[in-house]
Amino acid sequence: MAQTLIRGGWVLTGAPESVPVAGVPAHSDASPTPAAIRDGAVLVDGDRIAAVGTYDDLRAANPHAVVRGGAYDIVTPGFVNTHGHFSEGLITGIGSQYTLWEWLQELIAPVNPVMTRDKAYAGTMLQGIQMLRSGVTTANDMFCSDPIPGDPATPGVVQALDELGLRGVLSFGSGDVDRDFGPAPILDELRVLEEATAASRYSSFRVGISSIGRYTDAAWEQHIGYAVDGGHGIHIHIHEVREEVTAARQRTGKTVVGHAAATGMFDVPVIAAHSVWVDREDRQLYAEHGVGVAHNPVANGILASGIAPVAELRALGVPVGIGVDGPASNDSQDFLQAMKTAALLARIRDLQATAMSAREAFEMGTIGGARALRMDGEIGSLEPGKRADVVVFDGDSPALANVHDPYQAVVFVAGSREVKDVWVDGELSLADGEVTRVDPAEAVARARPLAQQLVAEAGLSRLSALGGAPLEGTERP
Ligand SMILES: [Zn+2]
Structure with missing residues (x-):
């Protein structure tokens, strides 16, 4: 060659x-x-x-x-994008007036049941093109929609990344709380995704757990079991907002980090997205178990979630990478913006121009992300x-x-x-x-009617100009 x-x-x-x-x-x-x-x-x-x-x-x-x-x-x-959601590929620039839990309720929950394979493929294509344009070569993704029995959506992500020539680490992170289907169809979709990634040149597989609040105890344990039995890593959101820590303490008596450690999750490689509200004990548990962190500075800013204690985590030897997060919460998929914002947020938090150097941000965006995914033997x-x-x-x-x-x-x-x-x-x-491999104009043309369809199916017309009706509630007076 x-x-x-x-x-x-x-x-x-x-x-x-x-x-x-x-x-x-x-x-x-x-x-x-x-x-x-x-x-x-x-x-x-x-x-x-x-x-x-x-x-x-x-x-x-x-x-x-x-x-x-x-x-x-x-x-x-190549830059290693350590956290994102191709399942949000058709809902960019919408709902940014909400904080996380409102945003999940108003925007993400209605989209989840109607996220079909054709929409997954079209959305991944749009977002994957943006990632490649900003130098991303590996994307660690969690698909968070509901499973659709008989018509799994996640193979659409694998297909789009294969066609683009973009490396994916793909997980499916639906939950069963307040859903009538229980854990079985979620585990079925995990199997489908595992098989699709096994046949892919570019993608590999992790078990996804979106966040503790979406899982019954039974489903939580089944997901950890799936990862342990299959030798897979886990991709999860942990402590993105303070409400999550409070709810976890009320339910389990522990923080999410403490509960994850106690239930055996950290026996497999884990990458924890956000980790904004991790206290000293949580950080110590991460260090002890080699948990990687995906820092998402732009999304944390848009949803007003807070600033992750990146310096404290890194000082303990916790591998920290940078993520763009989903196209509905960032809302851009430009990795260079996220890397720059990581340095800016650290400096603003500490009011020190030395709080994070350009070189430190660069290393987090490359080898740091690879370490957080335990892929530093191959990439980064x-x-x-x-x-x-x-x-x-x-x-x-x-x-x-x-x-x-x-x-x-x-x-x-x-x-x-x-x-x-x-x-x-x-x-x-x-x-x-x-x-080089796909036509961006074609990707745009394919996605437009599907986004319009999604707005109608999910009942988002009060939030989206694509719904044809006057917008309500997009800005507060
Ligand atoms: Zn996320």
Whole structure:
């Protein structure tokens, strides 16, 4: 298979530091791959990274390799989006006047029963295109709709990601509280998704548990059992809002973290989304059990949920990644916005410009996310042997004409418009700023009538201009 040499004025590998970068404190653990390489390149052979080094060295050693990227570009690992919901793919920019529990009741609950496979496919296509445009190569997703017996929706997500060439870690996180169907059809859909991901080149499987309040004790235990028996990881929302902690204490006598630990959930790899309201004991439990955290700064801002204690978690060694969260709660799927907002929120919380550096945010967006998903042996940094998930930022763009510090350039300066190429598994899923395998105009045309249908079926016309009636309640006086 042909080799490709991906060139950049800077190659930010995401690997532990061994060569110091001006103004950036060095990591303590040495690595053969430096964190940042000036005039560097990444050699891709098939679906793997074969070598990382200076462009001159790699060019001389591999004269027949095809060169992409240029002398001013910035090359980074693919970004790892640690939390999202493709099930919300057709309801962006709606309902942002609500806090979480109101939003779940007014917007998400009515959509859940009518989220069919064709809508899942169309919504995933729209959101996946946006993720690729912002440099995401892996998306950890939880599909949260109700199961529709005989017509499972989640294979629509697998299909769309396969067609786009975007890596997915997919879970199904419906619940059975206040539902007349019980846990059985939910577990059936889990099996369907597990089979669909097993047949996919790009997607893998986790068990989803949306949040404790949606599960009866029986369903909670069955889901943990499914994960333990099958050797699967779990993807769950934990302590997104304070109400959740109170309700859990009233029901179980423990926080959700404490209850999860006591019921054996942490015996398998767990990624906990949000974790805004985790106290000292909760954080300690995460550290003891190696629980990963998905930090969702934009969604936490839109729903006014709070600011997660990222610095405290990281200080304990808890792996923290960044998530865009669902298209109905973020509402953008632009990962670069989320990474920048992570740094801004930390600085605003502490009123310190040093609270989170651009480099720390970058590391959370890449290797930190991979660690939180326990996939850091395969993805998250540009190191030989790992999967070739690579992003090239356009160094000839006005925004990146002068790169004084490559981490600040990526995190604070660059937007999706500066993302030029995205490789997933050694193949270009985005080239010269556009997806290579699907037609975005077709994806838009397919999604529009389905979104309109969804608004009608879910009775959302008071919240949506697509319903044809005058809007009510979208803004408070
Ligand atoms: Zn979420």
